[in-house]
Amino acid sequence: MHAGELEIKPTFEATFGAFSSGKSYNGENLEDERINWQEGHLKYGAKGQYTFKNNQLYASLSGISSATFGDGDAGQNSNGKERKTDVNEWVIGFKDGTNKDELTTYDLSIGRQNIMIGDGFFIAGDALNLGKAPADGTLDRGGAYYLAARRSFDFTSLLQYKPQENTTLKLAYLKSDNKAQFSPELFVTDLMYQLKDKGVGFTYLNVLDLTDAEHVSGREDLKNYALRLNYQPLPEIQVKTEFAVQDKKDGHENAGYLALNYNFLSSKYTPSLGYRFSHFSDQYDPMFYGNTVGFGTWFQGEVAGNYAGPFNKNADIHQVSYM
Template sequence: MHRVNCTLKSTVYNLNHQVNHNNRSAIIRSPVISEMETPASDLTELGKDAMKRLSTRLNIFRKPTALIILCVISAMSQAVAPQEEQMDRSGDLAYRPIFSVDLAGISVANNLFGRDRQRRGEHATSWYESVVNFGGAGFWDLDKSAVWAEVSVLGISSGGYDASISNPDSKYVNRLELHEAVVGWQSGNMFDMGYNAVNLAIGRQNYRVGRSFLIAKGGADGGKRGSLWIGPHSSWYNSATADIDINKNASVNVFYLSRDDLPYSDTHLAGINTDLKFGDNWLFGAIIVDVFASDDKDRRNTFDASVRATYNADNNPGWGMDTQYVWQHRGALNLQKNAWFTEGSWNFGGPFSPRLSYRYASFDNDYDPLFYSSTTWGTWYQGEYLGQYILTNTNLASHQAKLVMAPSKEWTLSVLYYYFLANTANGGQLTDSFEPVTDPAFAQEYNLIADWRPTDTMKLSFVGAITAPLEGATQWTGGSKTVEYFLLIFSYDF
């Protein structure tokens, strides 16, 4: 579904890995959905019908680039997915191609509670996003260790204003750019700690730490880069990482990362993360991060220290728990801030395998959320409308209730409810307001998500969201209309 682990050790070293190259499409790869063989003809008709209905609904697929991508997807859907990894071997050298396509059609009614043109200068109703990622990965066996490398390129096309109006001067985007260019070394059987216990990498790569609460997304999307929802710019501009498995119950990650944003902020950070497993159920972690350089003067010299814990029961039904706390010192502003969340869940077992959870999350005013990203629906983009486009994880408190069930091997349904509040009514991201925000109650959001995975290479997800403003949102925007949001995303991963 997604790379919860922070490292690349499962990405390139085993060349049978189906690589995730963006953060958003990774969401729909749900672990509770099993693979199922589906006739290619059925996939073709289903894919064509879905895209036809979406095109009619949104009336957005009129640009030549989008039509070309649709043709590519239709052609791919007529081919049976390979059962073995697409890998060629020549002596001690192995290599495989990288190819994936993501296509999203999105519509919104009453954007920004009916006030987007007045507040952002443009009006969003519908838009499309498409991303093609292609390249190759190589693996060289050095007897007791190995060297690997990966290079890939993004082809991006998007059209229309997104819901955040991040692209007022770039309504249509068509661009080709480097995604990953990374080389690494893995220890193989060189050390007694275990196979590939040490993994080193340097270059432009994807890299996540812990639960993606702090360090996950290396680049920025939207604006002149397009494809804000798909979010293909996940790799860091430059990096040097070391991932060490001390034993089967302990690991350490040491990293240097530089941010790939636009305009380029020359942001550099370094840190260390550790994970400790106790028994079969408990996982504890800690991380420190130092943003030691940045052209963003408010972000410069930001230091984070964080601890986290996770519990998952062996039995089903059974309960689970996840929590994390962050202490942050913002040196440039001489501020100390906090962020934390706690989540409890219950797996019911039985038919549909329903899982019910509740989470409370809090982020101080003037807290810097750094570079979080997605791990599942609702984490850590909170709300498919508000969290994706309007709010960031600062000066915010949220209640989330979530129900996930799997009616069949191919389908997963998720229902989410949010209640959002401001920790400081007229502070942080709510300062630029239509009128002074005096009520911390901001909005309620309801999400309904259906994921369909007919094969291990094809995914289709439908997302519907309704967002109702409370007094705080009305004061901030001047609008009082309920937002209706719809998304359909198709993903193919070779």
């Protein structure tokens, strides 16, 4: 629908997956020869924007219905009986410029939305979707654990500011209602300077509050400081690295990675061959990491990354990829 400078569009997304595992990890059904389960979700809603005087007011609202069937996932994070419908996302924002997906100078938004910081090393949406199996269902978020159906933080305030062509600043307040994550409130700032072939970024995260009466999370007043670099010496070659220091009440932890990718630009499908080494110290908290740009991004290993652990903690990981 168009009315002057007003544009409104419906949105719809449907995802379904069928899965099978030769065994169960960290759960019941340990004697079963094979675990079979299915996950699916529907997202439906509308988004719109109103453009005036080279500025744009935009908004979106969507719901989500998700379900898990069968035996539940191979880590027993769900039991196959999960069915849930609720609000997926609502956002109201204001920005300069007329392209919603392009940051001109500033973009201010509030609402329930999926936010990624940097490369998603420790903030890539609120994507942990436990079901009814863990903790007698007290951590149930609707299941669809593998597909990570729900990825929005419960409430956010996000300011994106571009003071000059190559510099971008993000300031974010993120509130999670995810009980499996101890429902924290976070302040995050990210500063990125990016040229055509090289860039440097810095991220600061502070846990402002959380629900942890037993003090078992180790997240009280947790702070992360992270530096990341990228360099592309040739069109085919890309080098990326990030190092994070984590300040916790009971000590200091660290994590980081170094990645090298070669892109076959002369090939019709431009595949990429990559190697990445990542390190996570003994009690490092990976926070809200997740997959961001493709399979294997930060869920490293089908079993180790999804079901059995170590879930980016107390590990050194070598990953070779071709995609």
